Amino acid sequence: MATERLTVNSDITKGIPKSIPSGTHYTCLDETVLDTMDYVYCDWTEWTTDRYGIQNHSAGSGTINKVTMYAVLHQAGTGAHSNYGIKTGGTDYMVGAFQAATSPTLYSHDWDTNPKTGVAWTWDDVDALEAILTISRCSSYQYTMCYQMYLIIDYTEAPQGWANIAKFSGVTATDLAKVLGIAVADCSKISGVAV
Numbered sequence: 393m394a395t396e397r398l399t400v401n402s403d404i405t406k407g408i409p410k411s412i413p414s415g416t417h418y419t420c421l422d423e424t425v426l427d428t429m430d431y432v433y434c435d436w437t438e439w440t441t442d443r444y445g446i447q448n449h450s451a452g453s454g455t456i457n458k459v460t461m462y463a464v465l466h467q468a469g470t471g472a473h474s475n476y477g478i479k480t481g482g483t484d485y486m487v488g489a490f491q492a493a494t495s496p497t498l499y500s501h502d503w504d505t506n507p508k509t510g511v512a513w514t515w516d517d518v519d520a521l522e523a524i525l526t527i528s529r530c531s532s533y534q535y536t537m538c539y540q541m542y543l544i545i546d547y548t549e550a551p552q553g554w555a556n557i558a559k560f561s562g563v564t565a566t567d568l569a570k571v572l573g574i575a576v577a578d579c580s581k582i583s584g585v586a587v
Contacts (some may be wrong), residue, residue, distance in 0.1 A: 393453070393546060393547070393548055394451075394454075394456040394546075394547055394548070394549055395458065395544050395546050395547070396449055396450070396451050396452040396545045396547070397419075397424075397542055397544055397545075398446050398447050398448075398449060398518070398542060398543040398545065399422045399424070399446070399447055399526065399541075399542045399543075399545070400418045400421050400422050400445065400446055400447075400523050400541050401418060401443035401445055401446065401447045401494070402418055402444060402445035402570065403416055403417050403442070403443075403444060403445075404443040404444060404522060405416050405441070405442065405443045405565070405573050406442055407440045407442055407443075408432045408434055408440045408441065408442045408525065408527060409434070409435060409436055409440060410432065410433050410434070410435060410510075411430075411431065411432045411433070411436060412429075412430055412431055412433070413430060413439030414482075416441045417442050417444070418444050418445075419553075420432050420538075420539070420542075420576055421444070421525075421538060421539065421540050421541045422541075422542075423540065426464060426496070426539060426540055427539070427540075428496050428539055429583060430539070431538060431539045432525070432535045432538050433475075433527075433535045433536065433537040433538070434527045434528055434529050434535060434536050435529050435533075435535050436528060436529055437528060437529055438528060438547060439475075439526050439527070439528045440526070440527060440528065441524060441525065441526045442524070442525045443479070443522050443523070443524055443525075444522065444523040444524075444525070445522060445523075446522065446523055446543060448518075448519040449515055449518055449519060449545060452515065452518075452545050452547050453547070453550055454547050454548050454549040454550040455512065455547060455548045455550075456512060456513035456514070456515070456518065456545060457504070457546040457547055458502050458503060458504045458513075458546045458547070459478070459502070459503045459517075459518065459543060459545055459546075460500050460501065460502045460503075460543065460544045460545075460546065461476060461477065461478055461487075461500065461501050461503075461523065461535050461541070461542075461543055462498060462499070462500045462540070462541065462542050462543070462544065462561045463476045463498075463499050463500075463525065463538060463540065463541045464496050464497065464498050464499070464538065464539040464540040464541075464586075465492035465493075465496070465497060465499060465536070465537065465538050465539075466492055466493065466494065466495055466496045466497065466536070466537045466538075466539070467491060467492040467494060467526075467530055467534070467535075467536045468494065468529060468530060468533070468534040468535050468536070468537075469492060469509060469529075469530025469531050470530060471491060471530050472489040472490050472491050473489070473491070473492070473527060473528045473529065473530050473536045474489065474490055474491070474492040474499075474526075474536055474538075475487060475488065475489045475490070475525075475526040475527070476499075476523070476524060476525055476526065476538075477501075477516070477523075477524045477526075477542070478503070478521050478522065478524065478543075479510045479522040479523075479524060480501060480506055480507065480520065480521055480522075481506070481508030481509065481517075481520075482508075482519060483507075483508050484524055485503070485508075485556070486524065486526070487499075487506045489526075491524065492536065496537075496539050498540075502557050504521055513545075517533075518543075518545055521543070523541050523543070525538050525541060530545075
């Protein structure tokens with residue numbers, strides 16, 4: 393099994409009222425190493441929502457086992473004032489409102505299959521995902537903050553059969569069979585990979 397991390401990389405909509413520093417919101421959430429000096433936060437009693445673009449995959453290939461969304465959140469007070477999720481196929485899928493801890497804490501949620509289609513994720517599905525963050529304040533001067541958001545794609549790499557070996561080495565099963573003087577089907581017995 394292998395994983396690839398995909399971070400938020402653009403603001404689609406900015407409904408959350410504030411960020412430190414002010415300006416783009418995704419840049420407050422996109423760091424690889426947690427930085428609690430930049431964040432988005434809500435000082436409104438109403439729920440407010442940001443939507444973020446997510447970078448496309450670059451290393452992953454093969455079968456996707458699950459998609460996991462991570463968010464680092466912090467509430468200065470009590471009550472369910474935090475929520476996050478994904479948008480896939482035009483539909484939002486949220487984890488549900490919850491009370492975040494009173495210090496920055498990492499939360500996560502897994503989707504083993506695409507919730508829109510009910511079947512295994514495809515890489516095109518992953519590349520089309522949006523991240524959603526919805527927060528509200530707990531009470532006066534008790535804000536809700538988010539410091540980081542990203543996805544981890546867990547996948548099983550495609551087997552390295554002859555089709556893939558040929559791409560890298562230029563040697564096909566047929567070529568190997570000619571050199572060795574054996575049947576193409578017997579090449580897998582020697583190399584240990586399927587033809």
